Amino acid sequence: MNNSIANLKVGEKGIIEEICTDIIPLNLLEMGCLPGQIVQLIQIAPLKDPLYIKVNGSHLAIRQDMAKQIKVTPL
Amino acid sequence: MRKAKIVNVALVGNPNTGKTSLFNQLTGLNQKVGNYPGITVDKKTGTCKINQNLVAEIIDLPGTYSINPTSLDETIVLETLLNEDSLTHPDVVIVVAEVENLKRNLLLFSQIKDLGLPTILAINMADQMDKKGISIDLAQLKQELKSEVVLISARKKQGIDTLKSLIENFETWNTEPIANISNKIDSDFFAELKTTFPNNSLYKSWLYITQFEYFNFLSSEDKNNVTKLRDNINKIKQFQHKETIYRYQIINDILQKVYKKDKLIAKDLRSRLDRILTHKIFGYVIFATIMLLIFQSIFEWASLPMDLIDILFANLSEFTKNNLPSGPLTNLIAEGVIPGIGGVVIFIPQIAILFLFIAILEETGYMSRVVFLMDKIMRKFGMSGKSVIPLISGTACAIPAIMASRNINGWKERLITILVIPFTTCSARLPVYAILIALIIPKQRVLGIFNLQGLTLMALYLLGFAAAIASAMLLNKTLKVQNRSFFVIEMPNYKLPSIKNVFYTIVEKTKAFIFGAGKIILALSVVLWFLASNGSTSFQNAEEHIKSQPENIALSETALNKKISSYKLKHSYIGYLGRTIEPAIEPMGYDWKIGIALISSFAAREVFVGALATIYSVESDGYSVGTIKERMAAEVNSEGEKRFNFATGISLLLFYAFAMQCIGTLAIVKRETNSWKWPILQLVGMGILAYVVSVIAYTILS
Numbered sequence: 001m002n003n004s005i006a007n008l009k010v011g012e013k014g015i016i017e018e019i020c021t022d023i024i025p026l027n028l029l030e031m032g033c034l035p036g037q038i039v040q041l042i043q044i045a046p047l048k049d050p051l052y053i054k055v056n057g058s059h060l061a062i063r064q065d066m067a068k069q070i071k072v073t074p075l
Numbered sequence: 076m077r078k079a080k081i082v083n084v085a086l087v088g089n090p091n092t093g094k095t096s097l098f099n100q101l102t103g104l105n106q107k108v109g110n111y112p113g114i115t116v117d118k119k120t121g122t123c124k125i126n127q128n129l130v131a132e133i134i135d136l137p138g139t140y141s142i143n144p145t146s147l148d149e150t151i152v153l154e155t156l157l158n159e160d161s162l163t164h165p166d167v168v169i170v171v172a173e174v175e176n177l178k179r180n181l182l183l184f185s186q187i188k189d190l191g192l193p194t195i196l197a198i199n200m201a202d203q204m205d206k207k208g209i210s211i212d213l214a215q216l217k218q219e220l221k222s223e224v225v226l227i228s229a230r231k232k233q234g235i236d237t238l239k240s241l242i243e244n245f246e247t248w249n250t251e252p253i254a255n256i257s258n259k260i261d262s263d264f265f266a267e268l269k270t271t272f273p274n275n276s277l278y279k280s281w282l283y284i285t286q287f288e289y290f291n292f293l294s295s296e297d298k299n300n301v302t303k304l305r306d307n308i309n310k311i312k313q314f315q316h317k318e319t320i321y322r323y324q325i326i327n328d329i330l331q332k333v334y335k336k337d338k339l340i341a342k343d344l345r346s347r348l349d350r351i352l353t354h355k356i357f358g359y360v361i362f363a364t365i366m367l368l369i370f371q372s373i374f375e376w377a378s379l380p381m382d383l384i385d386i387l388f389a390n391l392s393e394f395t396k397n398n399l400p401s402g403p404l405t406n407l408i409a410e411g412v413i414p415g416i417g418g419v420v421i422f423i424p425q426i427a428i429l430f431l432f433i434a435i436l437e438e439t440g441y442m443s444r445v446v447f448l449m450d451k452i453m454r455k456f457g458m459s460g461k462s463v464i465p466l467i468s469g470t471a472c473a474i475p476a477i478m479a480s481r482n483i484n485g486w487k488e489r490l491i492t493i494l495v496i497p498f499t500t501c502s503a504r505l506p507v508y509a510i511l512i513a514l515i516i517p518k519q520r521v522l523g524i525f526n527l528q529g530l531t532l533m534a535l536y537l538l539g540f541a542a543a544i545a546s547a548m549l550l551n552k553t554l555k556v557q558n559r560s561f562f563v564i565e566m567p568n569y570k571l572p573s574i575k576n577v578f579y580t581i582v583e584k585t586k587a588f589i590f591g592a593g594k595i596i597l598a599l600s601v602v603l604w605f606l607a608s609n610g611s612t613s614f615q616n617a618e619e620h621i622k623s624q625p626e627n628i629a630l631s632e633t634a635l636n637k638k639i640s641s642y643k644l645k646h647s648y649i650g651y652l653g654r655t656i657e658p659a660i661e662p663m664g665y666d667w668k669i670g671i672a673l674i675s676s677f678a679a680r681e682v683f684v685g686a687l688a689t690i691y692s693v694e695s696d697g698y699s700v701g702t703i704k705e706r707m708a709a710e711v712n713s714e715g716e717k718r719f720n721f722a723t724g725i726s727l728l729l730f731y732a733f734a735m736q737c738i739g740t741l742a743i744v745k746r747e748t749n750s751w752k753w754p755i756l757q758l759v760g761m762g763i764l765a766y767v768v769s770v771i772a773y774t775i776l777s
Contacts, residue, residue, distance in 0.1 A: 019316070022309070025561040029319045030141040032179050042346070046355035047451035050460075052566060056323075057178050059345075059566040061447045066561070 003074055005053060005067040008041040014072030015039075016055070023069045032056030039072060079124075083163060084131040084242065087152060087187060088171030089180050090138035091440070091567040093199040096229035097171055098135040099579055106579075118151075118163075119583075125239050134163050140179070142186040143286060143315070145561065146484050150289050156190060157279060158292045167245045168194045169238070174204055174211075174226075175568065177334060181326045182319070184220070189252040191276035193245045194222055197238055201226035208337030219329045221249045230573055252278060259321045260314050264304075271300045285315055348569055352444045362445055366467065369432045373471065373502075377424035384424075388417030406608065407601070415600030418679065419593035422472060425502045426588050427581050429471040433464065434580035438572035446564055456544055457551025459483050459562060462492040466543065469499035470536075473740045475584055477747055487556045491547050493747060494757060497740050498543035498733070500536045503680040507731050508535055510684055513704055515724030538732055546760075599678030599738060603649065603686075607675075610647040617643045649674065663730065663766070664723035664773040666712065673730075680736050722776035726769040734765035 008014055016035050024033075033039070033055050042059070043052040049064045088094040098106070102121025119135040136155060137148035144150040155163050168187055172180030177198065188194045204210065217224045223241050227234030257265035257277060265277060272280040283290060283297070284305050293301070305311055351357055396409040436442045442464060450460030461483045468476035476496050483489040500508075509532075516528050613620070621627055621639045630638065644650050645667075653671035660670050668687075675686035687707065710718040735741070741754040748754075 022312070025145070025563070026143055026312075026315050026319065027141060027145045027561065028563050029316060030143070030182055031563060031565065032323070034320055034323055043349060043353055045353065045447055045451060046358065049451045050447060050562065052349070052353070052447060057176060059568075061443070061450075061562075061564045061566055063450070063562045066563075 003072055005039060005041065005051065005062075005070045005072055006064055008039075008072065008074065010041055010043060013038055013040045013075040015075060017071045017073055020069055024066065028060075028062070028066070031060055032058040033060070033070065038075070039070075079128050079130045081130050081132055082125075082166045082242075082245070084123075084133045084167045084169060085155060085163075085165035086133060086135045086169050086171060087156075087183065088138060089140050089173070089176070089183060090565065092138070092171045092173040092176075092180060093229045094138060094171040095135065095576055095579075096573060097169075097197065097199065097227065097235075098133065099575055100229050100232060100235055101131075102133055120163075123239075125242055129243060131167075131242065134165070139183065140565075141183055142282065144289070147481055153282070153286055153289055156187065156192065157282060157290070160292060165192065167242060168192050169242075170194060170196050172196060172198050174198055174200045174209055175207060177211075178323075178326055178330055181220075181330075182322055185253045185322050185326065186278070188220070188222060189254055189256075189276065189278035190282075191250050191252070191279065193248040193250055195238070195241060195245075195248070196220060196222055196224045197227050197234075198224065199227055199229055202228040202231050202233060210335045212333040216329070216333045219333065220253060221251050223248060230575075252276065254278075254318075254322055254325055256281065256318055256321070260317045264314070268304060271304065272297070281318075285311060345568055349444070349566075352441065353447055358444070358448050362448060365436070369429070369467070370470065372432070373425050373428050376428055380424040381421055384417065384421050388413055388420070392417075407604070410608065411601040411604035412597070414685065415597040415604075418600055418681065418685075419589060419597060421681075422502055422588070423585055425471050426475065427585050429468060430475070430581045430584040431577065433468065434577040435572045438570065438576055440567040440569045443564055443566050447566065450562065456547040457488065457491045457554075458495075458547055459485060459488040459492075461564075462488065465492055465496060466499055466540075469496040469501060469543075471502055472588060473497045473499070473501050473737065474743050475588055477740065477743050478587070480747070484561055487551075487554060490556060490748065490753070491550045491554070493744055494550060494753060495543040495547045497735055497737065497757060497761065498539050498546065500539040500732070501680075501737075503737065504535075504731055506681045507676070507683045508532060508728065510687075510704060510707070511719075511724050511728050511731075514707055514719050515721050535728065535732055542733060542764075600682070603675050603678065603682065606649040606652070607644065607647050607671075610643070610650065613646040614643055617646065644671075662773065663769040664726045664777065666718065668710075669718075669723075669727070677736050678738050680731060683731070720777075722773050725776055726773040729772050730765045730769040732765075733761055733768060735761035 003014065005014070016033065016037050016039055019029065019033070019035055033053075037056045039053055039055040041051060042054050045052070045061075050061045051064065051067050052059070052061050053067075054060075086094055086098055098119065098121065101123040106119060106121030121133050121135075123131045123133055125131050134155070136152045139149040139152050141149075142153055142156070144153050155161060156165065156168070158164060170180075170184040170187055172184065181196075184194070184196055198211070211226070213224060213226065225234055225238045225241060227238060229235070257269070265281070268280050268284070269277055272283070275283075283293065283301050287301055287305060290298075290301075352361060392409045392413045395413060396405060399405040399408070433442075436445070445463055446460035448460070449463045453460055453462050462480065465476045465480040465483075468479050473496050476499075477493050480489055480492045480496070483492060512528050512531050516531050519527050521527050521530060617639050621635065621642055627635060627638060645654075649671050650667070652674055653667040656670045656674070657665075657667040660666075660673065665673070672683045672686040676683040707719050708717070712718050735758045741758060744754040744757060745751055
């Protein structure tokens with residue numbers, strides 16, 4: 001299984017599995033992107049990057065390289 | 076009357092919570108913007124009368140999602156809250172939250188509450204709760220958070236009085252922590268931490284460990300202790316992640332009890348607007364249209380007030396000269412100080428209009444969509460989506476633009492943005508372009524609709540952007556700067572802009588420009604005036620020298636006076652400078668007179684036109700371009716050819732497009748990068764580029 005937020009399709013949701021402490025900055029967690037939370041991919045920017053996601057009530061934009069590091073179980 | 080007691084109150088909150096609205100509501104016009112010692116982050120403070128005996132000194136701290144900083148602005152929050160010796164250390168903290176994003180806002184609240192300071196939660200935009208189907212059990216929320224909580228609506232002035240009356244009793248507030256970090260994360264580690272700093276709240280000591288690099292105020296003994304405890308950085312990072320997860324658990328548990336949201340009522344304006352504004356075609360079309368509108372307005376709307384300011388200061392100068400007793404002091408005021416102030420004031424209309432638009436775009440939430448649309452494109456050039464706004468601001472003035480680059484998180488992205496901003500065509504270049512284009516480009520129409528002079532001006536704007544982008548690419552390849560860029564931005568909900576907030580932003584930014592750049596422009600104008608109006612013996616004997624020349628005897632008085640001032644200029648200090656650099660600027664097609672204008676405009680580009688006006692001894696009746704232009708067009712070189720021919724004109728345009736001729740910008744770059752290395756790189760790099768390009772252009776064209 002190699003599912004990350006970057007593999008979701010627009011509108012799809014997933015549950016965040018684990019977040020790697022070394023790669024993912026603390027401030028992403030602090031904005032609500034936590035293991036066990038449901039994340040929805042809302043939109044992808046025209047040039048495929050960044051990604052617009054909704055997680056834990058927050059609407060955030062993150063870049064592809066970070067999205068790839070956040071593993072999810074698609075719902 | 077008894078003197079009222081003063082309490083320091085800090086406003087803290089996530090961005091987009093209306094923290095600034097509350098600040099404006101509490102302080103009104105009793106606010107001032109200063110600097111924190113050593114850095115240029117704006118410090119906004121204001122006073123607010125709580126009651127007869129209590130006055131609050133309110134400080135509006137930069138918006139942040141967490142007490143753990145990710146950018147320069149956010150470190151201020153940490154430092155202000157933790158450094159007890161600092162003058163601004165608060166007695167009371169108001170955490171501003173927004174009713175819709177209460178969960179995320181409570182994370183910051185829980186962190187601040189755990190510091191042990193008297194803390195109150197102000198939940199803003201409470202007036203929209205019904206519309207959004209939200210209900211909150213306030214009494215229970217107070218109990219769970221062990222804190223005072225107040226519902227407010229800063230824009231509608233609701234709840235402000237309740238907030239003030241609660242602050243009266245801040246000394247009786249419960250200051251217990253919400254989160255028991257010790258048990259949930261690692262009890263051994265935190266037990267040791269507690270023994271090391273017995274007098275601190277545990278959370279405060281924990282921040283000493285995690286945010287060590289920001290605590291210059293710790294004693295060396297404390298620093299040693301901290302270093303020992305943070306030997307395993309990976310472990311510390313894991314603890315921080317655990318802490319965040321734990322905090323969200325507590326918050327979720329609380330909100331489940333007290334916060335209800337009826338999902339059916341929630342409308343979805345956001346997603347509909349998002350679909351259009353970030354659409355792969357419409358998104359860019361809308362953005363381009365808005366940009367075009369902004370540019371148009373800056374030049375259309377600003378031109379009238381700018382002309383008025385110009386005339387006003389010219390008349391004021393004239394008036395001073397005629398009505399004060401003549402002497403060096405009057406000359407200094409009339410020819411140095413007043414034009415100097417005028418040179419600053421003239422930029423206010425453009426800067427105010429620019430920030431009117433930027434404030435509206437930010438208030439509505441559209442700016443985040445621009446960042447989202449542009450990030451990938453900007454990254455190709457080593458910048459970030461967040462660089463777009465500073466680059467646009469650069470078309471008014473590079474100084475506020477460079478200050479606007481602060482919220483770019485990655486250092487390399489921020490540095491590149493700062494370094495390339497001065498290439499964008501700032502408003503100071505406009506008067507120079509205007510007069511040179513009028514001189515060398517014929518007034519004719521192309522394809523029936525386009526004005527050739529206008530097209531040239533547009534080409535110069537594009538040239539500026541192209542130079543910025545190209546140098547960004549080059550810097551991206553060559554700069555070896557450590558870069559840890561974590562790009563996370565919030566996409567806030569769309570809002571109508573508040574007129575009050577927009578107004579205060581304009582006032583604040585304009586003030587920052589006047590007092591930041593203005594001082595330097597004014598000072599240099601005075602220096603230049605001195606250099607141009609003083610000189611050695613030949614300068615002092617100018618009058619006798621000219622009058623003793625046989626060919627001058629027949630001249631009228633006006634012609635004679637012009638000749639005298641020309642001669643004076645040539646022999647003034649600045650005239651010597653101009654003639655000294657003549658050999659170096661000859662390959663670009665300039666003579667010593669243009670050299671003087673170049674030196675004069677090193678301080679600020681727009682001085683070029685005024686300097687030429689003086690040099691060609693034209694009566695600068697309110698800088699009327701016509702007369703200066705006519706005189707410039709008539710100027711000939713030693714071979715009797717036109718001085719401002721096409722080749723020299725183009726060479727000058729290119730020189731002004733590329734050269735770094737702005738002391739104010741250099742000073743601000745020094746402050747923002749905290750090093751002389753970068754402003755010197757800009758000065759030298761852009762100078763060489765300007766020189767080489769101008770020489771090549773002149774050689775080819777002449």
